[in-house]
Amino acid sequence: MATKLSKSFYTRSDVTLIARELLGKVLCTNIEGILTSGIIVETEAYSQRERASHAYGGKRTPRTETFYNDGGISYVYMCYGIHYLFNVITNWHHTADAVLIRAIEPLEGKEDMLLRRGMNKMTHRIAAGPGSVCKALGIDRSHNGLDLGKDIWIEDRSITYKKSQIIASPRVGVDYAGEDAKLPWRYRVKDSPWVSKAK
DNA sequence: CAGCAGATTGACT
DNA sequence: GTCAATCTGCTGC
Known part of the structure; x- marks a missing residue:
């Protein structure tokens, strides 16, 4: 049984809860006629309340405009000039929260991911780490700000993990955020071989 | 308008 | 373990 997550899933206010609930959901893309999908096994939460977010403190710049939409749309941006990172915008249009998808376990389209x-x-x-996920699924900048549903969407296939299987830890690569870098807002599935290397 | 730093990855010493 | 690759957008002059 596969159901696309409804908009009301994303527009809730607790971004860390959404980040945890996304573990076990299935991220699907249909790009250039190629269907690929995988189980989400690692996420990170970002909130405008802490410095690691691009939209910290409600800052508005051309890049962060995407944050100020209702939940349920994609936020894709380029990092280090090489890698795309895929986020899901959550909360409503006045609050700039997002969940970064860091790793998936491939289901459909494995051959195309390899390619x-x-x-x-x-x-x-194959898809461990946010840059790798985007590359494997074919996500690029042209998919920024899209409603989740047509080219990119997330399904519930009744895969759930027990609380004891979910590990919360500090996020990586955000040392510049000072104290906020210590928030345990990185979530991954325990013992999954598909998650990115823990630091 | 120039300079800089980044939510990373993979190749190399 | 260390370091370069490579581009966008923000910050400051």
Whole structure:
């Protein structure tokens, strides 16, 4: 049984709750006629209340405009000039919260993921890490600010993890955020070989 | 308008 | 373990 998550899933106010609930959901893309999908096994929460977010303190710049929409749309941006990172905007249009998808376990379209990644056999690194996820699923800047539903969407296939299987830890790569860098807003599935390397 | 730093990755010493 | 790759958008002059 596969159901697309409804808008009301994303517009709730507790971004860390949404980040946790997204574990086990299935991220699907249909880009250039190629269907690929995978179970979300690692996420991070970002809120305008803390400095690690681009939209900290409600800051508005051309790049963060996407945050100020209702939940349920995509936020894709380029980092280090090389990698795309895929986020889901949550909360309502006055609050700039988002969940970063960091790792998936491939389901459909594995061959195409390998092709996009330039790999010839399936390894646990195929979509471990936010840049890798985007590359494997074919997500790029043109998918920024889209409603989740047509090219990119998330399904509930009744996969759930127990609380004891979900590990919360500090986020990586956000040291510049000072004290906020210590918030345990990174969530991953315990013992999953598909998550990115823990630091 | 120039300079800089970044929610990363993968190749190399 | 260390470091370069490479582009966008923000900050400051």
